[in-house]
Amino acid sequence: DTEVTQTPKHLVMGMTNKKSLKCEQHMGHRAMYWYKQKAKKPPELMFVYSYEKLSINESVPSRFSPECPNSSLLNLHLHALQPEDSALYLCASSQVRGGEDTQYFGPGTRLTVL
Amino acid sequence: EDKVVQSPLSLVVHEGDTVTLNCSYEVTNFRSLLWYKQEKKAPTFLFMLTSSGIEKKSGRLSSILDKKELFSILNITATQTGDSAIYLCAVAGANSKLTFGKGITLSVRP
Numbered sequence: 001d002t003e004v005t006q007t008p009k010h011l012v013m014g015m016t017n018k019k020s021l022k023c024e025q026h027m028g029h030r031a032m033y034w035y036k037q038k039a040k041k042p043p044e045l046m047f048v049y050s051y052e053k054l055s056i057n058e059s060v061p062s063r064f065s066p067e068c069p070n071s072s073l074l075n076l077h078l079h080a081l082q083p084e085d086s087a088l089y090l091c092a093s094s095q096v097r098g099g100e101d102t103q104y105f106g107p108g109t110r111l112t113v114l
Numbered sequence: 115e116d117k118v119v120q121s122p123l124s125l126v127v128h129e130g131d132t133v134t135l136n137c138s139y140e141v142t143n144f145r146s147l148l149w150y151k152q153e154k155k156a157p158t159f160l161f162m163l164t165s166s167g168i169e170k171k172s173g174r175l176s177s178i179l180d181k182k183e184l185f186s187i188l189n190i191t192a193t194q195t196g197d198s199a200i201y202l203c204a205v206a207g208a209n210s211k212l213t214f215g216k217g218i219t220l221s222v223r224p
Contacts, residue, residue: 042216105150
């Protein structure tokens with residue numbers, strides 16, 4: 001089983017709203033990732049968690065706040081977003097934070113900021 | 115700065131054709147190269163290559179890595195309309211970060 005699940009599938013929010021994206025995997029993976037993907041562009045890395053600790057933050061604005069409550073869950077809290085933040089947000093996981101471990105992606109959350 | 119270049123950027127073929135997708139890279143501390151297929155949603159894993167010259171094969175898809183010349187190819191034989199997708203090449207380098215190419219849009223016509 002190589003399934004990563006994400007909820008919700010679609011999200012529409014105003015610039016003053018607070019919302020959260022959720023990601024879950026039950027493969028025993030200890031590294032989890034958030035990516036942002038704009039139309040016709042490749043995924044861009046936002047955050048990496050390794051063993052539930054934030055290990056990489058790719059200079060992401062503070063209106064995006066990640067959280068890893070346990071080894072199976074990864075959240076992305078959203079607050080005061082801008083219309084240009086509209087994108088597909090992808091979660092991925094891998095066995096360990098190591099280059100030889102495949103990252104498996106979830107189906108993504110399509111976010112629209114009005 | 116790590117760099118991954120895919121070519122061609124788009125390709126239109128007819129069912130039954132064979133296609134070759136290219137990926138070249140410049141990455142610090144290369145660890146692995148991955149191919150993904152992306153249709154309407156998330157990238158789906160196809161292959162991971164770490165050793166040069168070893169071919170990975172799954173059905174009609176195969177891939178090989180040349181670590182000396184810093185490139186990989188993805189071959190698809192007997193293409194079907196279901197192969198229409200964006201094919202992403204990504205390379206894991208220092209800190210295990212994946213650097214993606216821009217992707218190759220493949221359209222297979224009946």
